[in-house]
Amino acid sequence: MPFYGRQNSERNVSMNLKYTSPRVFFPKSISEALERNRSEADAVFWAGGTHLSRYTENKTVISLPKNVISLGMVEELARASRSEHSLEIGSMMTLDRLAAIGRNTLPAGLYDAIIRIGSRPMRCRATIGGHLAVKDKIGDLRPLLQLLETTVETRSLKERHGRRKALSLTRKFPIALLEGKPGLGGGELICRISIPTESWDYGTYKKIIPTEDEERFFIFTALARVEKEVLTDLRMAFSDGYTGVLRDRDVEVGMAGRPLRLNTKELESLDDAVDTITEPWEKRDYEKETAKRLVRSFMNHISR
């Protein structure tokens, strides 16, 4: 016989009228989740909920949309597998589990990036899918995943004129396309993330928080391959969480083939390139200067 807790549906909560009680659905499969989303037009998919929960000021309740589709019981979204060239992970995999299973298999820098997100209890709730789906902020892992050429697989339902049953659509695209338009469509559910596991000789991930304000930060991440003291492949990106993932493929291609260590002239032209890449960070001299220093430090590191 289960123990019944004191009922408190109306207690504190009734005082917070703007936080109306949501309806919560618990689908057991992806297709069930999509069907539910189709029938409840304003419904929102719920993964770990860390983003939504953190930004509610009320101490008693969490401000939720009217209809919530909890994905916690969709087993197929929590699976992971490894192929020869990539790690395939379901979108409901928590960052903690991803760090645990990928400790020795994740590409350089990615493990460090994951364990720097929040505290462990936060990572035990936060999911990779939720991390990528947040619209008003670029997740900390996005720049590095973009450099690694990670792809995202989504599923959605498309109405067919005159038919009762909707058509199931699967879309697979590079993670960079999550940014801007078209981005993630309404009713589109991130199902799988495919992270290439090809090896990189060097990888770095730095998150700099210049002040006490944790919302003001920037990320520098880079990958490099070096063969016989020649830089054969370089990728680098910057992000401040809001103004996009800043990257210049032409600069990266231009650096390939250069012998290490770079001479003063090459380093200065790289400084200029970083200046141009970080142009959207207007009037943020500290960030721009630090970005240059981090790039120099990375180049120094791979030249050893």
Add this chain to the structure above:
Amino acid sequence: MIISFFLNGNPVEIDTMPHHRSVDLLRESFQIKSIQQSCSDALCGTCLILMDDRPVLSCLVPAFELKFKDIWTMEGISSKKSYADIVGGYKSAHVQLCNSCAPARALATEALLRQTLRPSAELVRETAESVNCSCCSTRRVMDAILRAAKLREKRIHES
């Protein structure tokens, strides 16, 4: 919404609003007073509970997420024999925790010991940093966690 789950090993059920924060629900409806509701912003860690053996912050968990989950709090783990390992570990490391963070630190340690008895230095550090309190240093808490792991391992081998 009626939510059924396991609390400290016992099946429980409650009719509540689905968006109710679990920290408030557990404190008010189930009299779990060991968890603190301080920041509600995932900063302090004093509302830590074990959900399916993983440490999570109950201020971030809406009530509907408790459905069918196995929840453990200090009230539950402290009634078990194995709790002596955690107490012994902290005692032998001469760590005296304050009332505010002690339950959360004990739960974080228990979560780690349920996962592995030979944790890496990184996991130990992460466990020590799960709770943000200035009553003692991270280094000393790390030492206490390692001692607790040794005691747990010894007890398991002996039994």
